[in-house]
Amino acid sequence: MAKGAMTAAQLALVAERFKVLAEPVRLQLLQALMAGERTVGELVEATGLSQANVSKHLQLLLAHELVARRKEGLFAYYSLADESVFQLCDLVCSRLERATRERQRRLARG
Amino acid sequence: MAKGAMTAAQLALVAERFKVLAEPVRLQLLQALMAGERTVGELVEATGLSQANVSKHLQLLLAHELVARRKEGLFAYYSLADESVFQLCDLVCSRLERATRERQRRLARG
């Protein structure tokens, strides 16, 4: 990665990737896949979302190569295709936790 | 970070953070601040965006504590308040580059 400036095109690509991840439902699906590959039906059951909704989100994740698809008979098995997603989540999560801690500390002091 | 499952609330927070970053203009503003604090006017000039537009995006970044604000006379000086953003961008960027490389290699082979 260039330490200096990213081009507008690069920024657009990065923003696009962030946008894919900026949806709780999609994060939920990715998380559900952490345990291994799952069929659409299993993901529907795991998340409580409608089948059409799950399918649509999976299409988007697939288009961005965040998941992979394997068809077998009637079933479509989805699996993770990009482990880096969880590094991103961890980074955000730990940063949010730190912010919360500091907010509380500030509150405690006055 | 918990290795296991994140709660729905945690996922929502993480998704919200991603959403803030899922806008090229905001990434551009953050990048412009890498060199040091800047006034709104300077950011307007650096980005070519309208002043109102820049100001609105800065408000959002400020609300999410990605930037800090210092008022001095007529000017409002904005600066970075969360360096982790660039770690996120770097992760995404390197992942995208790798994907592009692999795509090209696949294309070359057939």
Add this chain to the structure above:
DNA sequence: ACGCTATATTGCCATGTAGTTGATTATTGA
């Protein structure tokens, strides 16, 4: 061929938000 099941797709509606324009609030200097 037919029905049955799993998945995908399409059309629609509601919501969210980026961007513009115009008004409004500070702050400085004359």
Add this chain to the structure above:
DNA sequence: TCAATAATCAACTACATGGCAATATAGCGT
């Protein structure tokens, strides 16, 4: 106090997209 500049706010339009309902597609068994 008045004018000029910097920044924010408010109202609006245009567009993208999440979710639902209904329909379509595809593979299996009979």
